[in-house]
Amino acid sequence: xxxxxxxxxxxxxxxxxxxxxxxxxxxxxxxxxxxxxxxxxxxxxxxxxxxxxxxxxxxxxxxxxxxxxxxxxxxxxxxxxxxxxxxxxxxxxxxxxxxxxxxxxxxxxxxxxxxxxxxxxxxxxxxxxxxxxxxxxxxxxxxxxxxxxxxxxxxxxxxxxxxxxxxxxxxxxxxxxxxxxxxxxxxxxxxxxxxxxxxxxxxxxxxxxxxxxxxxxxxxxxxxxxxxxxxxxxxxxxxxxxxxxxxxxxxxxxxxxxxxxxxxxxxxxxxxxxxxxxxxxxxxxxxxxxxxxxxxxxxxxxxxxx
Numbered sequence: 001x002x003x004x005x006x007x008x009x010x011x012x013x014x015x016x017x018x019x020x021x022x023x024x025x026x027x028x029x030x031x032x033x034x035x036x037x038x039x040x041x042x043x044x045x046x047x048x049x050x051x052x053x054x055x056x057x058x059x060x061x062x063x064x065x066x067x068x069x070x071x072x073x074x075x076x077x078x079x080x081x082x083x084x085x086x087x088x089x090x091x092x093x094x095x096x097x098x099x100x101x102x103x104x105x106x107x108x109x110x111x112x113x114x115x116x117x118x119x120x121x122x123x124x125x126x127x128x129x130x131x132x133x134x135x136x137x138x139x140x141x142x143x144x145x146x147x148x149x150x151x152x153x154x155x156x157x158x159x160x161x162x163x164x165x166x167x168x169x170x171x172x173x174x175x176x177x178x179x180x181x182x183x184x185x186x187x188x189x190x191x192x193x194x195x196x197x198x199x200x201x202x203x204x205x206x207x208x209x210x211x212x213x214x215x216x217x218x219x220x221x222x223x224x225x226x227x228x229x230x231x232x233x234x235x236x237x238x239x240x241x242x243x244x245x246x247x248x249x250x251x252x253x254x255x256x257x258x259x260x261x262x263x264x265x266x267x268x269x270x271x272x273x274x275x276x277x278x279x280x281x282x283x284x285x286x287x288x289x290x291x292x293x294x295x296x297x298x299x300x301x302x303x304x305x306x
Contacts, residue, residue, distance in 0.1 A: 064143060064302035068136065071298045072111045077104060081136045085129040088121060089267060096124045096155075096269035096276060103128030103266075111296040113266045115156070117278075124276075129265040137165055137259035142303040144180055144224040144262070146296060152216050153292030155276030156185045157267040160222065160299075162260035173201035176255030178231060180224040183215055184273045185292075191215065191222075192272075193233035193241035199252030206249050210240035219297065228257065266294055 070081060077084060084104040089095030103114040103126050113128035120126070138144060146160050159182045164175030177196035184190040194207035212220075212235050223234040229245035245254040269276040282290040 069300040097127040098123040100126040127266040131263040133261040138301045154280040157273030208241040
């Protein structure tokens with residue numbers, strides 16, 4: 001993978017396919033999370049060049065108690081919490097990537113989800129994604145905060161998506177899906193905030209888009225506040241969406257009163273992410289094209305102090 005520089009150093013593409021079983025079985029929203037094991041050799045490891053340095057994670061207020069925090073400071077992905085995805089993207093959603101564990105790295109105390117133009121099984125790119133399914137659940141209720149930085153690259157999509165732990169028994173969307181953030185670089189109206197449940201899923205979730213400054217090449221803090229009957233979304237302290245159980249669109253059920261697991265998913269060229277334009281991808285000081293990527297500073301889950 002080439003080195004990186006220049007980084008400070010609707011929701012139409014909903015998954016309609018459910019894959020049951022395995023550590024990563026998910027029906028997801030921004031990226032094809034269709035687990036498979038095809039026995040294909042992993043590509044070479046991504047560059048170990050340092051990612052942009054993140055500032056310290058903000059501390060929780062007295063109103064909230066930290067239940068779990070992943071700051072990626074150990075130098076390796078914590079296998080007791082996360083599984084790196086290894087499966088092809090959803091072709092029905094026009095995804096161009098397969099998800100490969102070799103595209104997941106810990107660099108300078110940050111999680112880095114890499115991409116690379118590398119063909120396999122008809123896919124054009126490799127990308128990194130991780131899931132806490134079967135290892136770490138959050139909730140019900142609380143506040144999920146992530147802080148991340150996205151490099152430029154039209155056609156790149158990134159999502160922090162949560163799924164009900166009963167997905168294998170009841171299926172999707174009955175299990176519920178909370179999209180804490182969905183970002184499609186180069187697509188107007190990004191980011192997206194959505195919930196999916198019975199009768200409001202696929203291309204018709206309870207959803208909105210955020211009118212926020214560009215999220216490219218800057219750190220941004222995304223906060224999902226999850227309460228009984230109410231979920232809100234904020235970026236850098238500004239709330240831009242609220243979903244409530246009283247919404248008539250949720251009359252089929254509100255499956256958000258149970259634990260959920262967390263996924264961080266990177267896609268390329270899906271219907272959500274838009275067409276790929278490699279001319280917009282990062283370049284070094286010599287104009288040599290680089291690979292797009294996402295850097296995650298931390299993932300933190302809190303619950304209200306009693």
